[in-house]
Amino acid sequence: MLLAKVSRERAEAVRKQLFKRRLGAKDRRILREGEHVFIPLVAAPPPGLAGELGFELTEGETREKSCYRPPYDLVLEEAGVPDAVKALLPRRWEMLGDVLILRLPEDARDHFAEAARAYAKVLGARTVLRERAHIDGIFRTPDMEFLLGDDAVTVHLENGILYKLDASRLMFSSGNIDEKMRMAALDCRGETVVDMFAGIGYFTLPLAMHARASRVIACEINPLAFRYLCENVELNRVGEVVEPVLGDNRELSGERIADRVVMGYVRTTGEHLRDAFRLVRKGGTIHYQDTFPLEIFPARALENLSAAAGDRGYEVALMREVKSYSPGVSHMVLDVRVLD
Ligand SMILES: C[S@@+](CC[C@H](N)C(=O)[O-])C[C@H]1O[C@@H](n2cnc3c(N)ncnc32)[C@H](O)[C@@H]1O
Numbered sequence: 001m002l003l004a005k006v007s008r009e010r011a012e013a014v015r016k017q018l019f020k021r022r023l024g025a026k027d028r029r030i031l032r033e034g035e036h037v038f039i040p041l042v043a044a045p046p047p048g049l050a051g052e053l054g055f056e057l058t059e060g061e062t063r064e065k066s067c068y069r070p071p072y073d074l075v076l077e078e079a080g081v082p083d084a085v086k087a088l089l090p091r092r093w094e095m096l097g098d099v100l101i102l103r104l105p106e107d108a109r110d111h112f113a114e115a116a117r118a119y120a121k122v123l124g125a126r127t128v129l130r131e132r133a134h135i136d137g138i139f140r141t142p143d144m145e146f147l148l149g150d151d152a153v154t155v156h157l158e159n160g161i162l163y164k165l166d167a168s169r170l171m172f173s174s175g176n177i178d179e180k181m182r183m184a185a186l187d188c189r190g191e192t193v194v195d196m197f198a199g200i201g202y203f204t205l206p207l208a209m210h211a212r213a214s215r216v217i218a219c220e221i222n223p224l225a226f227r228y229l230c231e232n233v234e235l236n237r238v239g240e241v242v243e244p245v246l247g248d249n250r251e252l253s254g255e256r257i258a259d260r261v262v263m264g265y266v267r268t269t270g271e272h273l274r275d276a277f278r279l280v281r282k283g284g285t286i287h288y289q290d291t292f293p294l295e296i297f298p299a300r301a302l303e304n305l306s307a308a309a310g311d312r313g314y315e316v317a318l319m320r321e322v323k324s325y326s327p328g329v330s331h332m333v334l335d336v337r338v339l340d
Pocket residue numbers: 138139140171172173174176196197198199200202219220221222225247248249250264265
C-alpha cells in the first residue's frame with residue numbers, strides 16, 4: 001500500500017493534513033522507524049501535495065488496527081448519558097497539548113461532567129474546556145469554562161514547533177495550519193521579517209525555525225500573549241533570531257526595514273496596511289490576511305491596498321483562502337510584492 005514517509009518532527013502536522021483531505025487510512029497502524037514515520041494512505045495524493053507538506057511517497061505494508069473504533073463512538077459509550085444528550089455531544093473537538101476544547105451546547109449542561117470525563121478518558125486530556133462563545137476583542141480572547149481540571153497551561157506541538165499557552169485565555173487557531181505550513185516552507189534566509197500580530201508566535205516561530213529568517217521582529221499588543229511569545233522563543237531556541245516587541249504595531253519604528261511583513265489577523269487588518277507599506281522595503285512582500293464577504297472579494301481587498309500604498313508600486317502575486325470563516329465569508333491571504 002502507499003505510505004507517506006515523513007520525519008518524526010513533522011509527522012503530526014502531516015498526519016492531520018492527510019486525514020483532513022481523507023487520504024489517511026483509518027484502519028491501518030502508523031509505523032514509526034528510527035527518525036521516520038510512515039502514514040498509510042487510501043489513495044494517491046494529488047500532484048504537488050507531497051512537496052507542499054514535506055513527505056515522500058513510498059510503498060509498504062503496515063498492520064491492520066485489530067479492533068479500530070472511532071474515538072467518537074468510544075466517547076458515546078463511555079459517557080453513559082441518555083440518547084437525547086448523546087445527540088448533543090460534538091463530533092469534533094480541538095486538542096491543544098493535553099487540553100481539550102469542546103463546543104458543548106448549553107442544553108447538555110446537566111451532563112457536562114460525565115461528557116467531559118468521557119472525552120478526557122478517550123482522548124487522553126488532562127483538562128477539558130468548554131468554548132462558550134467565539135473569540136472576541138482586539139486580543140482575540142476566547143470565552144472558556146473549565147469542565148475538568150483547573151489548569152489550561154499546556155505545550156502544543158505542531159509542525160515540530162512547541163507552542164506554550166494558556167488555552168483558557170489565549171486563542172490558537174488550528175484552522176490556519178495550511179497558512180502556517182506555507183510560511184514554514186518559504187526560504188527566508190538573509191531576510192528581516194516583521195510579524196505585526198505575533199500572538200504566541202503562530203507565524204514567527206515557523207518563519208524563524210523552518211524558513212530560517214535571519215531576523216524576525218515579532219510585535220504583540222497583549223501582555224499575556226507577549227509573555228508566552230517570549231517563553232516560546234526560548235523553548236524553541238530562536239532567541240538569536242526573534243526580537244519580541246510589546247506594543248501596538250502602528251508604533252513600530254522604522255521605514256523600509258523588512259523583506260517580509262506578516263499580517264496574521266482578521267476583520268480589521270486593513271487598518272494596519274499603511275504601516276505594513278511603511279515597514280516593507282523595495283522588492284519585499286506583505287502577506288495581507290483578512291476576512292471578506294465573498295461577494296465583495298477581491299474588490300474590497302484591492303481597494304484597501306490602493307488606499308494604503310500611497311505612492312508605492314506593488315503587484316498582487318497570489319490570493320488564496322486560508323479557511324472558511326463564517327457562511328459567505330472567507331479568511332483570505334494576499335501576497336503583495338512591493339515594487340519600489
Ligand atoms: C491571536 S493572533 C491571530 C491568530 C493567528 N493568525 C493564528 O494563526 O492563530 C492575533 C494577535 O494580534 C494581536 N494584536 C491585535 N492588534 C494588535 C496591534 N495593533 N499590534 C500588535 N498586536 C496586535 C492580538 O493581541 C493577538 O494576539
